[in-house]
Amino acid sequence: MKTDPxxxxxxxxxxxxxxxxxxxxxCGDNAILAQVQKTLxxxxxxxxxxxxxxxxxxxxxxxxxMNTYGLHxxxxxxxxxxxxxxxxxxxxxxxxxxxxxDALAIGGNHFAHAMRRNIDINILLFNNRIYGLTKxxxxxxxxxxxxxxxxxxxxxxxPVNPVGVAIxxxxxxxxxxxxxxxxxxxxxxxxxxxxxxxxxxxxxxNCIIFNDGAWAHMTDPExxxxxxxxxxxxxxxxxGKQGEKGIRLNGLTPEVVDVDQVGEENLLIHxxxxxxxxxxxxxxxxxxxxxxxxxxxxxxxxxPVYSQRLMNQVHTAQAEKQPDLEALFRQGECWDxx
Amino acid sequence: MTAEQxxxxxxxxxxxxxxxxxxxxxxxxxxxxAVYGNDVSTLPxxxxxxxxxxxxLAGVSAFQLQFANHEIHTPGDRPxxxxxxxxxSFKVNLSKLRTQGTLIxxxxxxxxxxxxxAGYQQSPLDDPGLTSRYRVHVVPASTxxxxxxxxxxxxxxxxxxxxxxxxxxxxxxxxxxxxxxVLDWIGKKFGLNxxxxxxxxxxxKTGYHFGETSEAFDVQWQVQAAERQPGTxxxxxxxxxxxxxxxxAAQLTDKPLVYSSYPITPASDILHQLSKWKxxxxxxxxxxxxxxxxxxxIGAAYGGALAATGTSGPGVCLKSEAINLAIMLExxxxxxxxxxxxxxxxxxxxxxxxxxxxAMFGRNGESPLPILAPASPKDCFDTAIEAFRIAVRHMTPVxxxxxxxxxxGSEPWCIPSISxxxxxxxxxxxxxxxxxxxxxxxxxLARPWVLPGTPGMEHRLGGLEKQPVTGAxxxxxQDHAAMCQQRADKVERIANYIPxxxxxxxxxxxxxxxxxxxxxGACFTAxxxxxxxxxxxxxxxxxxxxxxPRNLGDILSRFDxxxxxxxxxxxxxxxxxxxxxxxxxxxxxxxxxxxxVGEIEEKIEDLLV
Numbered sequence: 019m020k021t022d023p024x025x026x027x028x029x030x031x032x033x034x035x036x037x038x039x040x041x042x043x044x045c046g047d048n049a050i051l052a053q054v055q056k057t058l059x060x061x062x063x064x065x066x067x068x069x070x071x072x073x074x075x076x077x078x079x080x081x082x083x084m085n086t087y088g089l090h091x092x093x094x095x096x097x098x099x100x101x102x103x104x105x106x107x108x109x110x111x112x113x114x115x116x117x118x119x120d121a122l123a124i125g126g127n128h129f130a131h132a133m134r135r136n137i138d139i140n141i142l143l144f145n146n147r148i149y150g151l152t153k154x155x156x157x158x159x160x161x162x163x164x165x166x167x168x169x170x171x172x173x174x175x176x177p178v179n180p181v182g183v184a185i186x187x188x189x190x191x192x193x194x195x196x197x198x199x200x201x202x203x204x205x206x207x208x209x210x211x212x213x214x215x216x217x218x219x220x221x222x223x224n225c226i227i228f229n230d231g232a233w234a235h236m237t238d239p240e241x242x243x244x245x246x247x248x249x250x251x252x253x254x255x256x257x258g259k260q261g262e263k264g265i266r267l268n269g270l271t272p273e274v275v276d277v278d279q280v281g282e283e284n285l286l287i288h289x290x291x292x293x294x295x296x297x298x299x300x301x302x303x304x305x306x307x308x309x310x311x312x313x314x315x316x317x318x319x320x321x322p323v324y325s326q327r328l329m330n331q332v333h334t335a336q337a338e339k340q341p342d343l344e345a346l347f348r349q350g351e352c353w354d355x356x
Numbered sequence: 357m358t359a360e361q362x363x364x365x366x367x368x369x370x371x372x373x374x375x376x377x378x379x380x381x382x383x384x385x386x387x388x389x390a391v392y393g394n395d396v397s398t399l400p401x402x403x404x405x406x407x408x409x410x411x412x413l414a415g416v417s418a419f420q421l422q423f424a425n426h427e428i429h430t431p432g433d434r435p436x437x438x439x440x441x442x443x444x445s446f447k448v449n450l451s452k453l454r455t456q457g458t459l460i461x462x463x464x465x466x467x468x469x470x471x472x473x474a475g476y477q478q479s480p481l482d483d484p485g486l487t488s489r490y491r492v493h494v495v496p497a498s499t500x501x502x503x504x505x506x507x508x509x510x511x512x513x514x515x516x517x518x519x520x521x522x523x524x525x526x527x528x529x530x531x532x533x534x535x536x537x538v539l540d541w542i543g544k545k546f547g548l549n550x551x552x553x554x555x556x557x558x559x560x561k562t563g564y565h566f567g568e569t570s571e572a573f574d575v576q577w578q579v580q581a582a583e584r585q586p587g588t589x590x591x592x593x594x595x596x597x598x599x600x601x602x603x604x605a606a607q608l609t610d611k612p613l614v615y616s617s618y619p620i621t622p623a624s625d626i627l628h629q630l631s632k633w634k635x636x637x638x639x640x641x642x643x644x645x646x647x648x649x650x651x652x653x654i655g656a657a658y659g660g661a662l663a664a665t666g667t668s669g670p671g672v673c674l675k676s677e678a679i680n681l682a683i684m685l686e687x688x689x690x691x692x693x694x695x696x697x698x699x700x701x702x703x704x705x706x707x708x709x710x711x712x713x714x715a716m717f718g719r720n721g722e723s724p725l726p727i728l729a730p731a732s733p734k735d736c737f738d739t740a741i742e743a744f745r746i747a748v749r750h751m752t753p754v755x756x757x758x759x760x761x762x763x764x765g766s767e768p769w770c771i772p773s774i775s776x777x778x779x780x781x782x783x784x785x786x787x788x789x790x791x792x793x794x795x796x797x798x799x800x801l802a803r804p805w806v807l808p809g810t811p812g813m814e815h816r817l818g819g820l821e822k823q824p825v826t827g828a829x830x831x832x833x834q835d836h837a838a839m840c841q842q843r844a845d846k847v848e849r850i851a852n853y854i855p856x857x858x859x860x861x862x863x864x865x866x867x868x869x870x871x872x873x874x875x876x877g878a879c880f881t882a883x884x885x886x887x888x889x890x891x892x893x894x895x896x897x898x899x900x901x902x903x904x905p906r907n908l909g910d911i912l913s914r915f916d917x918x919x920x921x922x923x924x925x926x927x928x929x930x931x932x933x934x935x936x937x938x939x940x941x942x943x944x945x946x947x948x949x950x951x952x953v954g955e956i957e958e959k960i961e962d963l964l965v
Contacts, residue, residue, distance in 0.1 A: 035816070037828070066811045071655075082816050082829065087808035089658060090818025091651070092681050098648040102655025102663065103808075105639050106614050110659070110808055128651070131644040328639055335634035343607050343636065346600060347771045351537065352590045353391045 028059040035085040046197030046223035047076060047144060051083055054142075057204045061211045063111045069103060070113045071096045073120040076151045077144035077223075080115040094125020097132035100139045101324075108325040111211070114141045119149050122158040122178055133189035135324040136215045140207075143180055143220045144197075148229035166228070180220045181302035181316055185295045190321040191217035192298060194313045197224060198237050202248075202313065209315055215323045222313075235306055236313075245306065249314030254285035257310045265309075272300055274309060290318045358571075360532075362578040365424030367432025368527060370520075371449045372441030372462075374408055374415045377520035382419025383766075384524055388537045390591050390768045393581025394423035397877065398593075399431035399950065400764045404621065404704040411473035416445045425580040429732070429877030431765060433952040437530070439523050441465060441497070443474035450480075459490040460526065462519060464498035493572055497522050497563075504562040505555050514552070518559035525563025531577050535564060585770060592769040594733040594762035595622070598666070598692060599629040601740025603636055606662040608741075608780040609748075614656035614663045616641035616649045621704040622760040623666045623694040646671040650678035650691070657682070657689040658817075660784065660807040662744055664690035669698045669711045672718065679753060680719045683843065685817045686794075686803050688747035690740070694758045697948045706948025707761035709873050710924035715755045716902060716931065722840045724847040727755040727901040731876035733762050734769040739899070741777070748782055750850055751802035757901070759874040759923070761950045788812035793827040800853075801846035848903050857905040861887050862894040864914035867963055870940075872898040872928055875921055875951050882956035891964045901928070909936050917941055919963060921956050 033055040041047045058068070068086040072078035074093035081088030091099050096114045103112055114132075121129040121143050132139065148166065149155040155168040159180065163172040184192045191213040195206040203221065210217035222233040235245045243259045255265040256277060264277045264285040272286065289297060298317040305311050368385065370378045379400055390396045399420040408415030422432030434454040440446040442465040453459060466479050486492055501522045505515045521538075528535055538560055546553035567573055592600075606613035615638065617627040631640040639661075643649035649665045656663035667675065672693050682689055695711045697703025715727050726746055730739040736758060743754040785791065785804045793815045794803050806813050815827065823830040824838050859868070861883050871879035876897045883895040896911055898904065912918055912932070920929045921943040929940045943959050945951060 037816075064811070066809055066814055069808050082818070084816075085814055087814050088816035088818075089655075089685070090816065090820065091654075092677055092819055095647060095651040095678060095681075098643070098651025098678075099655035099658070101641065101643075101648070102614060102616060102652030102657075103659045104655075105616075105641060105652065106612065106656040106659030106661035106663070107808065127644055128648055131648065332634045332637060332639060336637070339635035341607075341636050343604060343774055344771075346603070346633065346636070348588070348590065350590055351387055351391060351541075352588050352771065354586075354588050355393070355584045356586050 028065060030056045030059060032065060033058050033085050035083050037082050039083050040079065041076060042227055044226040045076070046146065046225070047080070049197045049200070050142070050144065050203070050221055050223065051080065053200055053203045054207060055084070057207045061208060067109070068111045068113070070115060071100050071103070072115040073117075073125060074151070075117040075120045075149070076225075077115055077117040078120060094120050094123070095128060096120070097125065097128040097137070097139070097141070101132060101135070101137050104137055104139065104325045105328060108138070108329060112139045114139050116141060116143050118143065118145045118147060118157045118159040118180070122180060122183065126183075130183065130187040133184055133187040133216045133218060136190055136321050138215055138323045138325055140210045140217045141219065143218065144223040145180060145220050146223045146225040146229055147177075147232045148225050150225050150228055154228035179302055180218070182299065184218045185299050185302060185317070189218050190215045190317070190319045192316040193218070194220045194222070194316065196222045196233065196236055196313060199313065206315065209318065213318060215321055236311055245310050247304070247310040247312040249288050249290070249301070249312050249316065251288055251290045251315065254282050254287055256282070256285065272304065272309070290315045292317075293319070358573065359575050360578060361575050362580065364426060364579070365422055365428060365432070366437065366531065366577065366579055367420065367422040367435045368437040368439070369418060369420045369435035369449060369452060370439045370523065371416060371418040371445035372520070373411055373444065374403060374405070374417045375410065375517075376417070376441045377517065378417045378419050378441070381520045381524045382421055384538050384541060385527060385533070386421050386766060387541070387591055388528065388533050389421075389423040390589065391537050392533060393584070394425065394579055395428045395582040395584070396421060396423045396591070396767060397428050397431045398766045399761065402705055409473070411442055411444055411470055413444045413448060413474060416448045418445065418449060423579055425582050427582060429880050430950075430953055433954045437527070439527065441519065441523065443470050443476055443480070446480065447474050447476070453490060455489055457490055458493070458530075459486075460493045460495060460523070462497035462523070463494045464496050495526070495566070495572075500562055500566060501559050504558045508551050508555050510551050510555055515555060518555045521556045521559035522563035522566075525560040526567045528560075529564045529567030529576070530573060531579060535560060584768075587770040589768045589770055591766050592734055592737070593764055593766040594730065594736040594758055595625040595694070595764070596629060597734055597736035597769065598740050598756070598758065599626045601737040602662075602664050602690070602744070603630065603633055603638055604737070604774075604777070605741045605744035605780065606638070607636060607774075608777060609662060609782050611782070612637045612639055612661045614639045614641070614653065614661040615666070616643050616652040616656065616663070617666045618643050618646045618649045618671060620646075620668045620671050622696055622763045623668050623671075623692065625763070626666045626692070646674035647678055650675040653689050654678060654682050654685065654687060657687040658685070658808070660805070664692060666692040666694065668694050668696045669714065670701065672711060672714055676719045679725070680721065680723050681819050682753040683719070683723045683725055684819050686751045686843075687753070688744070688751055688805065689753050690743045690747055690756060691753055692756045692758060694760060694763045696760045703948045705760065707759045707874070707950055708923045708946070708948065709757070709759060709875070710927065710946075711757060712901060712924065712927040713930070715757055722844065724844050724902070725753050725755060726750070726847055726850050726903065727757060729757040729873040729899060729901055730762055731873065731897055731899055733765050733767050735899070736762060737769070741780075745780060746850060746853070748805070749802065749853065750800050750846060751805060752847060757873060762874045784810070786810050786813070792825045793817060794822060795825050796842065796846075799849070801842060801849060851903040851906045854900050854905060856907045857896050857898065857911055859894045859896045859911055862892045865892045865894070866916050867893045867960065868911070868915040868918045869893060869895045869956065869960065870898065870918050870920050870928070870932070871895070872901060872922070875923065878951040878953050878956055879921060881953045882960060885953065885957055886960045886964075891960060893960055893964065898928070901931075904935065912936055912938055917963060919943055919959060921945070921951055921959070923950065
């Protein structure tokens with residue numbers, strides 16, 4: 019969607035709905051809401067042309083707090099409503115707000131198909147690795163062994179990785195950020211909004227009640243620098259307090275190296291525009307204990323958009339054929355009775 | 357010497373293997389008869405398997421049609437003529453043929469192999485009783501077809517495939533039909549493939565001339581044209597009529613039609629049809645599942661399109677939660693259920709009316725919505741437009757309950773001119789002053805349909821319970837009570853906008869036949885016949901199942917007994933009993949088949965004797 023920050027002068031306040039926010043104090047959702055409200059004026063779309071659509075879960079209360087058009091729908095189905103809306107009204111900017119349960123458990127099908135079709139929507143996936151609204155059951159992104167109210171002896175399930183699912187679903191824009199990385203989130207949100215097509219932003223989000231500290235290795239200021247890899251297009255992959263560590267490819271396997279020892283020129287260079295998602299997939303597999311967690315834009319490629327392809331067919335048909343309804347009535351053999 | 361005999365109507369059943377082209381043969385005779393001027397009604401009956409084993413009982417495909425010199429409303433009960441192209445179809449369908457009916461079989465298909473595939477030890481054609489019960493014509497259709505096609509550059513199997521046109525030609529002669537419409541069709545259909553076109557033309561003519569010259573047939577029947585209101589006509593089936601109705605509503609309102617659907621028998625043809633009409637701003641979505649089809653329909657309605665989804669019963673099960681969201685959001689859209697035999701996967705290609713209570717109640721919470729049911733294939737057109745009118749005027753999802761029988765059955769349709777159709781105007785509020793998303797219209801209780809993109813009217817909708825007027829989330833006891841009441845009242849008030857129920861035949865007295873959906877034709881005809889025999893009986897047909905027409909209670913009170921024929925175990929009966937506290941006589945049928953006139957007539961007579 020084209021943006022023109024000059025034409026619309028809005029501020030954060032314009033996007034705050036007259037509704038009390040009912041998330042728990044200290045919940046990561048509050049930080050995300052604040053960032054979205056702060057960033058939207060910079061994106062510059064008139065408020066009335068923005069629609070937030072959500073499913074069910076803590077994160078899905080989001081539209082109620084945004085002074086835009088909004089739909090709080092049903093569990094896992096927000097991408098389907100967004101698809102229908104974009105088919106009827108391709109010009110609107112549509113955001114889908116979802117969570118790890120909403121997008122990856124009950125709504126896994128729609129999540130994958132929205133990206134496969136390349137519906138022009140921005141999906142914000144709040145990943146807190148737990149079910150909050152239903153009071154603490156493990157989720158599809160919970161680590162193996164997670165003890166929860168529904169897994170008292172530890173979860174026996176293998177977690178799924180949202181970025182990996184997005185790659186498998188042929189997503190053209192994939193990014194990750196963290197609830198407390200405010201500036202970073204703002205930049206990622208702008209990139210997602212400006213990307214034409216389905217954009218997935220996974221936001222690592224802390225549930226202070228049921229899964230506090232799930233992302234502590236990233237958010238803890240002490241360890242942040244050595245546990246987080248900031249992806250920058252065209253730049254060598256370096257991390258650590260002084261950028262002293264880097265990622266090198268050994269065959270098809272990434273490895274952590276000391277930059278001083280191997281030289282920066284031998285580090286892996288990030289390429290978010292690579293035609294094949296191979297690099298993005300390698301990155302998606304990185305995480306503790308052996309690797310830092312990459313954040314930023316994994317992948318951003320241009321791909322035809324669903325509603326545009328559909329409307330191209332509509333416009334071609336309209337150019338070729340008169341919109342003659344009575345001619346349709348008379349399809350096939352007709353006869354007159356006088 | 358062949359005698360000519362004039363009759364009022366005839367019912368013909370073509371049957372054979374799935375690969376024998378019986379649907380095409382039936383459709384061609386339907387068209388020819390309609391063009392000739394008869395009234396026509398059809399009942400295709402085919403297996404759900406794409407290709408069952410050749411010659412097997414499971415692979416039998418049939419097409420029944422009735423044509424008449426007067427208005428008819430059903431595809432006929434027992435066929436007067438049965439054309440069986442192989443032993444399996446003979447076995448499955450012979451019992452349907454009326455006594456002294458005409459039986460035509462392809463002798464060549466009754467080989468040892470063909471007989472064995474149908475499970476016959478010996479040929480049923482050798483049964484001496486056969487000729488005493490029926491007028492039997494054993495015709496070497498395959499041999500004659502092959503002979504007629506000598507010299508054409510086609511494989512033997514391709515030539516034998518033309519035998520359905522031989523059968524069609526023979527039946528055309530038997531009922532003195534002109535061949536021109538079929539010849540025209542062959543030209544159009546196979547124009548590029550000259551040999552195939554020529555083969556089918558020759559087979560058709562050979563069949564026709566066989567009837568004329570073989571002397572095996574001693575009677576040629578005439579069925580004169582029926583009197584019809586002037587106009588231009590075409591043959592239409594229920595699915596085509598629904599598709600046309602949906603796009604017509606969109607054209608009348610100058611809106612795009614968004615139709616989102618997941619492939620399912622017997623509704624898929626509507627998606628196929630609509631996907632070809634992009635030049636009329638029709639936007640189709642083949643969704644990833646039934647839920648996505650429903651969700652995207654809601655999204656499109658929210659955006660201001662005329663939005664519809666189509667499915668069958670199993671799909672409605674999956675859509676239920678999203679339908680409830682549409683009820684809660686109070687958005688206008690149409691949900692089409694082309695009913696088939698259930699439960700579960702059930703009988704995908706067979707008809708039933710067993711989703712009425714599902715449409716009524718198959719959702720959590722108090723979730724009323726209006727339900728319409730077309731009475732005939734052509735009525736599907738008007739029903740689709742009416743469904744959208746109600747959806748938009750009352751801001752509600754609307755159910756259409758069609759049936760496999762209506763979807764695939766066809767009849768002549770007097771093509772309307774667009775200027776005759778009632779205008780259909782939609783307005784979206786755009787004045788923010790005093791706007792509240794659940795501020796209701798005083799008459800209809802509809803809430804305003806405000807579209808995203810309208811400045812100053814940004815608002816949030818959701819599946820949570822809300823406060824009246826403002827729509828703000830609220831779990832307050834009095835708010836929930838009020839909103840439940842408002843949603844119910846809104847649907848109930850639709851009764852003020854729909855026509856009152858009419859009774860044909862006796863307007864009061866002993867017995868009322870109350871029908872709905874595709875049983876209209878059989879019930880109407882049965883009541884007519886019973887009255888001709890002197891039985892005092894009335895008939896009323898419901899096109900609106902929720903809410904009921906305002907005068908239904910009054911009509912029921914005028915009769916001592918009410919009989920409800922339904923292709924289920926008594927679902928409308930249950931609703932009528934619950935609503936009006938009056939007993940009804942059930943006539944249930946669960947065979948995957950529509951009612952015959954005879955079944956209903958018999959029940960009427962049983963009750964009145």
